Amino acid sequence: MALISFDLGLKCDANRSFIDQDAPPPPHTDAPPTDWTPYNDRAAFETVEFVFTRNQMSAKQIDTLLDLWVATLIKHNDAPPFANHKDMYATIDATPLGDTPWKSFTMCYNGVRPEQDIPPWMDGKYDVWYRDPLQMVRSMLANSELDGGIEFSPYRDYTTENKRYWKNFMSADWAWNQADVIAQNEENHGSTFVPLIIGSDKTVISVATGQTEYHPLYLSIGNIHNSIRRCSTRARARPEHNDDIKYRNFRRQLFQHSLAKIFESVKPFMETFDVTRFPDGHFQQPVYGLGPYIADYPEQLILSGVVQNWCPQCLANRKDLDGDQPCLHRHEAHTELLVEQLTHKQAWDEYGIIANVVPFTNDFPRADIHELLSPDILHQIIKGTFKDHLVDWVGDYLQVTHGARHVAEIMDDIDRRIAAVAPFTGLRRFPDRHGFRQWTGDDSKALMKIYLAAIKGHVPQDVVRTFSAFLEFCYIVRCEALTEDDLVQLQDALNRFHKYWEVFKATGVVSTFSLPCQHSLRFNALGQMLLTNQCLDKLAAACADFEARGMLHGSCLSNALGELRRRARLHVYKPQNQSVEVDAGEIVDGLIEESHDGLAATPHILELDLPRLPLLMQEFIHDQHYLEDTNPPEFDLETAQVFLGKVAVFNSAAASFHAPSDLSGTGGMHRKHIQATPSWRGGEPRRDCIFVNMGANFDSPMGGLAVAWVLCFFSFNYQTLYYPCAIVHWYAYVLEGRDPDTGMYVVTPTTTGDGVPDISIIHIDCIFRAAHLIPVYGPDFIPKISPHDSYDMFNLYYINRYADHHAFEIV
Template sequence: MALISFDLGLKCDANRSFIDQDAPPLPHTDAPPTDWTPYNDRAAFETVEFVFTRNQMSAKQIDTLLDLWVTTLIKHNDAPPFANHKDMYATIDATPLGDTPWKSFTMCYNGVRPEQDIPPWMDGKYDVWYRDPLQMVRSMLANSELDGGIEFSPYRDYTTENKRYWKNFMSADWAWNQVDVIAQNEENHGSTFVPLIIGSDKTVVSVATGQTEYHPLYLSIGNIHNSIRRCSTRARARLIFTEFPIHIQCPNFRRQLFQHSLAKIFESVKPFMETFDVTHFPDGHFQQTVYGLGPYIADYPEQLILSGVVQNWCPRCLANRKDLDSDQPCLHRHEAHTELLIEQLTHKQAWDEYGIIANVVPFTNDFPRADIHELLSPDILHQIIKGTFKDHLVDWVGDYLQVTHGARHAAEIMDDIDHRIAAVAPFAGLRRFPDRHGFRQWTGDDSKALMKIYLAAIEGHVPQDVVCTFSAFLEFCYIVRCEALTEDDLVQLQDALNRFHKYWEVFKATGVVSTFSLPRQHSLCHYILLIRLFGAPNGLCSLITDRFNALGQMLLTNQCLDKLAAACADFEARGMLHGSCLSNTLGELRRRQNVHEDNDSELDDDAMADMVQEGHSRRLHVYKPQNQSVERLPVSQVFLGKVAVFNSAAASFHAPSDLSGTGGMRRKHIQATPSWCGGEPRRDCIFVNMGADFDSPMGGLAVAWVLCFFSFNYQTLYYPCAIVHWYAYVLEGRDPDTGMYVVTPTTTGDGVPDISIIHIDCIFRAAHLIPVYGPDFIPKISPHDSYDMFNLYYINKYADHHAFEIV
């Protein structure tokens, strides 16, 4: 509910005058639904979209494909929609939408120079490529794909118990506070506030001229729902690409290059940060729009550059760099306070006592209502996943083993940990570690994958407090990634952080570390405040940013991708992409042949598939609504009919905390195949909804191992079924150290495995189990044998975020 006393987000016309708020929008376009300009038809557009966007074919491969296509059409005196790759590229370039051109400007050093031996970098010229952010935001706001997924004003959400919860960016306090300031100018009443979310992710590339530092910049807006921002490339845009050689030996000059670049690029938006712009919105209406610099997503080194803070200090608060792990509250940094300190102190005092680089001016100082210390947002990827987990905790386990057991025995234990990790059963979306988990070059995906299975692998080889440290940390990490966070969740988040800080003392007690004064770990202390300010971090972190691969041709490629995405949105808005291309073509042929009546001429995809190909699907697709349970299928007589066997099923469920569709729906395949990828068998585990009366620690969910999927028809009914081996819970609650439930395969009274046939409608989703290894070493085990080799298993609640929420 909104408590603001003035109107927000009112519709207006192109001349800034407010209109009837119930008036329908103007037509999206005057173009008819048959106009595919500049493409000949739908087949030509979808060919380009598939080849250039989804498959990313090279020019040579495009030519090969078109040549093969010609050979199939030449006997019909016909030709494909494009002659060659040049023809295709020219058509993309002719697309009138999404055409925000790349521009560039050059910067150079103009400071004091030595009298002789002038460093080459002082004479260098540094190019900054960018696209106008004002034009990019206007294009984003006009995108009809975002209609229904965008907020026009800040709001506050409450649970049925009247407790506050935070989800999308506009549900949090920062946007609310900004609007209060903007509304002090009465001329802005009725306007829509659009915060610009900025993110950068520095990377270093080796090129012919040496090491080069690239700073790609990304832009989104805070009004877009988190779920859309995570899954839609149209909800974020590539904005800037700076290229700085690493051999620039003056760190201050590199900082200033970056700051001045940002300040210059956002000049076009600045005039509309205090007075309004008139902008076309996704619903087809115009609105008066006031912009503002919003959260900035960056890794710790870039946060230091942006804030002008010294290495090892916190860019958000004034905690001393030597005591970042202190449990005492600390004042937050503020632009006005920083400027006062710079005025009153020498540069050395500011550096030593407050971690301030006095001669760096943050670019935000040039813009209204913008304070870089406040705008630095959570960075789940670098602060939690790659920083705290990989760079700290995983390394500390190796150090602990060496300190405690010596190098030789520590290496043996590490080998066993690797065997345990490699033995984990396959699971959809789970990265495999068939050899070792110690890589020379770690990626964020490697770290995220290891987090899902690492806790069970080290348990038994490390002290209980180390296990509890990891358990508390993983709780914190997975709570943070939830789609929405309530006041109770924030209490749990603080509790997990407190337990993490309590148990991590084991690493200090065993001599592994001497201090926990680490900026990335310290940043976890700010997450609760940042959630209150900016909403749930899963829609506002560097996990949503992309990476560039090169510069010149790459920028043109990205511009082509933007054109195709804009064209796709336009065609979709005009209703031209409903159904598949083939189904529409077949429907048109049927209309011409007068086979069906006019209202029944268009085939859906399932009918098209039946007509185009014969045979039955190898997969049994299941839609499983949440909270629906089905009794076990009774078998009262012998069935002598035909049985169809399937190798997999697909369960669909609502999982908005994971990367999913814009509606939060996610699909997980459950395998039960005698040969996975031509090799060993793979049979997955599942959660089975047994109903509210089932006595289970997980509230009606049982766990089973799928041995086979099959179906049959009996009388007039169709029965899709699964043969499953049941598991039983070992404890009444979770294991106190790992926080996971423990199950065991069940048997009947005479020791026979407890196997049943169930209807697939009672399958909720796939489950992942990890063996309870204990303290003993294990031999090398194939992951396909994991569910056959052990007596106890953890239900892996870290397999994905939906599993964490239900387990």
């Protein structure tokens, strides 16, 4: 990659003077590595972190735990670190770090009132709770855990073919252009541009609240790398009376004024620089800016002051939003000119502008709400297009084509197909039906991964291709990094989507596609929730501080035992690790590592029910013996070495690989468990499929990756060598390329010449990662099938490229 960047982000001291850029940073803290303030010791801190953060115990449960702890210590005339939950909470509150307190202000209506029958909302008071964004951003920038994962200036990346390469936010043109404007003020030379990424999503909470409406507000900064971005800060208001037009206008203004008030502290440092510590320990001079505002469609309308069914970013007519004619982008100056020249009704009818709403961004430098609005991928694309449109349209198509009775039979078969899908790490199962009463974002994301194969055979080819193009668009846009070629593919997927979804119009399911993105969308416990969040932030900040001072290396127990050994030289028995079956992918923190696999600990010895095992062992030993030979001899059963020892059988293996587009650690590493167990969670067997790295010379559509079904993990010792292995049943590719309808490769289980399943032993180092296969169901109805039998019941399978984003990138 080639890189071009601005000469910004220079280091300075606390007095705003630039320093030698190679100078070491000042000390992070004067506290010694034995200072656990306000906690008595490490055990006290980790107790709080465990019960409050990880286990989220109630106050009553904390008291019960401490009482039991006291009972064990009375005979030693000792006591636990906390007397009760109140003592624990008071200690958390005393934590000096992460102390950005919640603030609140109250707003009310001050406009014209009717002489009688005054609506309740005009007398109401509306609470807004928030944390000072300036203090929050300073805390983020000072977080030492972000060192190495933050950009100090905008930049542009290019591939070796001289094509643009976008990865993190600061590689985008918007950040580059903003820095250009900031640099026009010579006093800002050497400063660091810090864009604030904002998001909000209206949430209606009905349980014990009477449909109270909240607007959580989220904040991050654009400098942080994608893999470690975190969100924080919240605001809240309580509107109701939605049928009143005057109230709706007041609610819009209330929202705008609240945002302006919340970001008031940041405004002075949007034209001149602030001074604060950065993750590397040095001080820098950040200039802040309002960056992208991520919101779903209804929220975008409130923010931009645009009428329902109009686009908040362009001037396309609301009756032809899907038209192919170019249209102008909305712009703050243009909107203000229209408001000045037109009546309110003309602005509303002809341009979709609500003239009496002024976006809060109008009062901030370099901020135009129409430019800053960014779509909420979850709500507008996944829940909006997939759930609210495409899935519903499939049901409507079946209704139009087959009638109510046959539709029920088809929908039942689709549900059986979905339920029959084999389990996979991180993949949600749908054992009953997918017709949820209320869909969550997780429901939509999970169903997207397996829905395509379930409908093929019951709907026309163009419907399948519509879903395929839509899924491809969703997965490309979610990739951690994009090149110019990726953008071409993204546009191609979008073009194919618009081409094939015409089938829904041709069959009478819909009459027009001029549809804006849609979004479906606790007693008064807000104060308690905010205090809980504040405590969690204090604990996280304390954890980061203790980690930076080297005080959290190893476990609390190992450190305590080490201290005992140092004092009394005691011999300590170290128990063996215990194996744990995990069905969720794991985040692996740390630097980028080479992909690797490992067997789960604590094996058990048993005989394998596989008659050909001795022969397979001989073939494997032969292959391993001549692994480095360029011209190895052929296997000869008469002279082959015989293995007479025992084997240790394992229930799972873990594959670690670099997958930054999925939820992963700070280095982009992810771990998935591959199961091969006779009883999964006390029930039926589970045996997963895998991708096997066969080398560059292996002729396959996926460039060196083969697909196999793991029957067993085991290990054995032969002579002086240790071999961790897997017994696998091989699959072969059916097509030279992807299936043109679904966009997925198709494989079939292979057999030898005499019809015996093609099974062999491989070294686990050959395993790249887990694979997920979905049956090619065809047009026929299927009986109810257990997902554990899925890999036994069919002859053809799709390689599910939508199982996760890493699978999409490699398949």
